[in-house]
Amino acid sequence: METRRDVFHAIADPTRRAILHMLAGKKMNLNTVADQFDISRPAISRHIKVLTECGMVIIKQEGRERYCIANPGPLSEVETWMKTYKAFWADSLDALDEFLKKQRIRKK
Amino acid sequence: METRRDVFHAIADPTRRAILHMLAGKKMNLNTVADQFDISRPAISRHIKVLTECGMVIIKQEGRERYCIANPGPLSEVETWMKTYKAFWADSLDALDEFLKKQRIRKK
DNA sequence: TATATACGTAACAACATTGTTACGCAAATC
DNA sequence: GATTTGCGTAACAATGTTGTTACGTATATA
Structure with missing residues (x-):
């Protein structure tokens, strides 16, 4: 029993796959992503954190905005x-x- | 929040990937699989259940033995x-x- | 400077997951 | 028929996950 945060774990969640789907083709900031879902912004924030932890998403900070960029690598x-x-x-x-x-x- | 039992979820767990690894190339019964792991037989039993639920493993009953066959489909x-x-x-x-x-x- | 915006994060509840032991049952063996 | 073997499953504890609200902080804007 341990915390697992690898690619396999990251893509196991349908919400995270949906986020990747949205980010495929265009970078978006977190609130724009969150607006597309019924779940709260903090929840999305943590999903994106999981995605960044395994390198599937990279954050590009620009002033107060943080663009999420998908990385299929x-x-x-x-x-x-x-x-x-x-x-x-x-x-x-x-x-x-x-x-x-x-x-x-x-x-x- | 719902129970998810699809392929993505099945392969997210390293133990289940290890089981698939073992089953790749040869069918084995549950106890033989369980012998290779430190975790208990019931735990393996449930891992295999998850794998069967998404079709990654198919069970072939033969008398009291149940052979596990990997299915990459x-x-x-x-x-x-x-x-x-x-x-x-x-x-x-x-x-x-x-x-x-x-x-x-x-x-x- | 006051306020709005774009986040992160802590604290909590609900539920899922994963492991355990204990038990039951059917098939094979004695 | 009694025992062993192969396996499922219930019951439980520990931990992980996912959502929530509440709040803090930094950047842009009026």
């Missing part, structure tokens, strides 16, 4: 993880296939 | 999600680039 970790096991999983899929075939036969 | 959702925003994120990267350039200039 850390997603490569997720991509790598998926790629790494795809070859192994192919074997699993064989086993799964075999299993499903047997099931189909049983149902006949 | 649902990961396509993650892949699709990443691909969808890559084009948009390119723009974000431009903004990020610009920001970093300005920072570099400032530091001179």
Whole structure:
């Protein structure tokens, strides 16, 4: 049991994915982001904090404004993880296939 | 605030990723999986339940044994999600680039 | 200088997650 | 039939997460 703040954890939350969605293509400041959601600004603030902690969002301070800029970079970790096991999983899929075939036969 | 049991949530936990790692390439029954971890069998049981709920693991009952088979299929959702925003994120990267350039200039 | 704006953050409540032990039940084995 | 094995699950404690309101602080503006 420990606090986990990596990319996998960051993108696990639908609100955070929605925030990333909004930031994709245009930088926005926090209040503009918060206006699009029904939840409070502090809640959004902490979601964005989680995103910055794993590098998915970078904050650009400009006077009293803080622009949020999406950074897909850390997603490569997720991509790598998926790629790494795809070859192994192919074997699993064989086993799964075999299993499903047997099931189909049983149902006949 | 709601219970979320999708692929994103499933792979967010390192223990579950480790379980998927173990299952990649060979089906195993629950006790065999649990033996590899320091945490209790019921805990593993529930992790696997989360994985089955999102389709990442499929259970093949054989007598009193229940083989766990990894299924990478649902990961396509993650892949699709990443691909969808890559084009948009390119723009974000431009903004990020610009920001970093300005920072570099400032530091001179 | 007074005020509005754009945040961060502390303090709290509600709920989710993750672990534990204890128990139950069905399949295999004796 | 009694025991062992493989597993699910209930009940509980500890901790994490996510939301809220209330407040503080720095920057822009009147």
